[in-house]
Amino acid sequence: MVLILFGGLFSGFVQDTKEGDRLLGVWEPSNGRARVKVEKIGTKYYGKIVWLKEPTDPETKQPKTDKNNPDPGLRNVPLKGYRMLKDFVYKGKDEWADGTIYDPLNGSTYSCTIKMTDENTLEIRGYIGVSALGRTDIWKRLVVKK
Amino acid sequence: MMLKRYSVLITRTWCAALLALSCTSLHAQVDTTAGAADDEDYGQYDNVGFADDGAKRFCSPKIEGLSPAKLISVGYDYQMGYQMIADSLRSQSPFAPWGNFNPDTGEVAYSHGLRLACNIPVVSKTSLVWQLGANYWEQQYEFKDGNSLSNPMLTALRDNGLRTMGINTTVFKPLNDKQFLLFQGSADMSGDFQLSKLMPARYLKYSVAAIWGKRPTERKQWGIGVSRTYRVGELNYIPIVLFNWTDASNKWGTEILFPARAHVRRTINSRNMVFAGYELEGQSYRLYRNNDPSANFDMRREDLEIRRGEIRLRLVYEFSLKGFVWMSVQAGYRINYRYDVDRLTDGAEIYRGFGLVSDAPYVMVNQLTNPLYFNISLNLVSP
Numbered sequence: 001m002v003l004i005l006f007g008g009l010f011s012g013f014v015q016d017t018k019e020g021d022r023l024l025g026v027w028e029p030s031n032g033r034a035r036v037k038v039e040k041i042g043t044k045y046y047g048k049i050v051w052l053k054e055p056t057d058p059e060t061k062q063p064k065t066d067k068n069n070p071d072p073g074l075r076n077v078p079l080k081g082y083r084m085l086k087d088f089v090y091k092g093k094d095e096w097a098d099g100t101i102y103d104p105l106n107g108s109t110y111s112c113t114i115k116m117t118d119e120n121t122l123e124i125r126g127y128i129g130v131s132a133l134g135r136t137d138i139w140k141r142l143v144v145k146k
Numbered sequence: 147m148m149l150k151r152y153s154v155l156i157t158r159t160w161c162a163a164l165l166a167l168s169c170t171s172l173h174a175q176v177d178t179t180a181g182a183a184d185d186e187d188y189g190q191y192d193n194v195g196f197a198d199d200g201a202k203r204f205c206s207p208k209i210e211g212l213s214p215a216k217l218i219s220v221g222y223d224y225q226m227g228y229q230m231i232a233d234s235l236r237s238q239s240p241f242a243p244w245g246n247f248n249p250d251t252g253e254v255a256y257s258h259g260l261r262l263a264c265n266i267p268v269v270s271k272t273s274l275v276w277q278l279g280a281n282y283w284e285q286q287y288e289f290k291d292g293n294s295l296s297n298p299m300l301t302a303l304r305d306n307g308l309r310t311m312g313i314n315t316t317v318f319k320p321l322n323d324k325q326f327l328l329f330q331g332s333a334d335m336s337g338d339f340q341l342s343k344l345m346p347a348r349y350l351k352y353s354v355a356a357i358w359g360k361r362p363t364e365r366k367q368w369g370i371g372v373s374r375t376y377r378v379g380e381l382n383y384i385p386i387v388l389f390n391w392t393d394a395s396n397k398w399g400t401e402i403l404f405p406a407r408a409h410v411r412r413t414i415n416s417r418n419m420v421f422a423g424y425e426l427e428g429q430s431y432r433l434y435r436n437n438d439p440s441a442n443f444d445m446r447r448e449d450l451e452i453r454r455g456e457i458r459l460r461l462v463y464e465f466s467l468k469g470f471v472w473m474s475v476q477a478g479y480r481i482n483y484r485y486d487v488d489r490l491t492d493g494a495e496i497y498r499g500f501g502l503v504s505d506a507p508y509v510m511v512n513q514l515t516n517p518l519y520f521n522i523s524l525n526l527v528s529p
Contacts (some may be wrong), residue, residue, distance in 0.1 A: 026194065028196075030203060030272040031206050032203060032323070033364060037186075037191075048186075050186060050191045051188065051192065051194075054364075059395055068415065068416040068417075070417075080188060081188075105210060105211075105416065106214070106416040107416050107417070108469070108470065110529050118198075119197075120197040120198035121198070125270075126529045127529065128470050128529060132266060133217055133266070133526070134270065134529055135267065135270045135275075135528065136271050136272070137272055138204075138271065138272035138273070140197070140198060141196070142191075142194040142195065142197060143194060143195055143196075143197045144191065144194050145193045145194060
């Protein structure tokens with residue numbers, strides 16, 4: 001009986017993991033300003049900036065850093081490699097939640113949910129407090145050309 | 147059956163807890179500076195393509211550096227002292243045996259009022275943004291010599307003040323990654339009515355605007371369109387120009403919807419912005435309440451509307467108080483453009499077209515001197 005229970009649990013867990021891992025890969029927000037690689041650390045999903053349309057700060061002529069971060073100690077952190085999506089958990093039904101999205105343009109962090117509408121399209125909704133006070137962006141999956 | 151489900155749930159929870167514990171060291175505190183020292187080959191991401199060939203990009207309603215949109219706003223507006231020189235009623239009223247009341251000058255000590263607004267996204271997708279909003283503005287007039295006023299317009303302002311309540315909607319429809327359409331519409335009830343006794347719907351004022359625009363870069367959007375507006379008090383159909391721009395350094399920009407408003411923006415940082423410019427404000431206010439039932443002059447039967455329009459030259463400082471709560475502080479000079487009165491029988495609109503379409507006379511031509519004004523608001527801003 002216990003074995004059957006464990007077996008059922010394990011197969012369910014594997015299935016959830018497999019479905020959740022569909023988020024892994026490289027994605028582009030609708031504005032085309034950045035490319036974000038989603039990775040998995042433990043059971044959670046994170047997205048880091050791997051490409052910037054304008055990688056150089058026009059003022060400093062140096063690679064862009066997180067200069068709008070409210071924490072002065074983090075303003076020299078390079079934007080390339082920055083984890084702008086954090087702590088997402090797969091909830092089933094093509095949805096990842098409990099995470100946050102960071103907007104380097106204004107230094108704000110928003111609550112966020114991710115909905116996969118098809119294998120190559122994400123609806124990313126950042127919001128303040130309640131989902132109604134938010135904005136949805138469409139991200140498209142990219143493939144790296146060899 | 148219930149027991150079995152419960153057992154599965156307990157076991158799942160227990161296993162998940164074990165798994166979580168085993169992973170804690172991996173993700174308890176994920177370092178955001180991953181890129182600083184990771185071994186990612188970033189060069190490979192220069193050469194990519196969409197996995198889905200049919201993918202289409204749409205332009206965003208915003209540009210880089212634009213001041214954040216206000217979802218909820220609670221504000222207070224204060225105008226310092228000025229004179230209101232009220233005219234006599236220039237044409238005989240069919241209901242007013244004493245329609246030829248005398249001109250009168252009122253010394254306004256100050257005028258002030260609450261300004262509430264909300265603008266909530268209903269649909270917020272890359273391919274369509276649709277927002278619904280509501281607003282409530284009031285203007286109360288405090289006269290120095292209130293008891294000695296005789297002109298019915300001045301006594302109506304003294305006793306009732308003016309209010310505007312309305313609903314509005316905005317639709318942003320991107321056509322592709324460079325072009326967009328923008329529609330705005332509003333229905334406003336404006337007058338000296340009581341909140342407990344609103345005016346009939348036939349007195350609502352409808353404003354609309356439609357813009358076709360382009361967003362050639364992340365830092366520039368412009369558009370041209372037409373609008374039906376009451377911003378100078380009376381109805382007008384006018385062309386409009388949108389021009390939002392941010393310079394390469396992100397320090398300077400413009401936020402323009404001409405002729406309604408135009409500002410130059412100086413961005414101190416992403417949470418502190420200063421604006422210099424002007425806004426054209428106004429509406430057509432129906433004198434609806436009969437504030438002197440003992441008199442034979444019943445305002446409700448006169449069909450009188452104050453055509454109020456003003457230009458506000460101003461400096462604005464907007465900053466983040468905490469997170470998404472921003473404060474806006476304004477100081478400026480209020481220039482009276484029009485404060486004249488029309489008679490609109492049964493709400494039938496008069497369209498003058500700046501005198502080109504009609505030269506119908508106003509029934510009162512009033513003069514206002516120009517004061518300094520101040521405005522402060524707390525705002526919840528949009529992502």
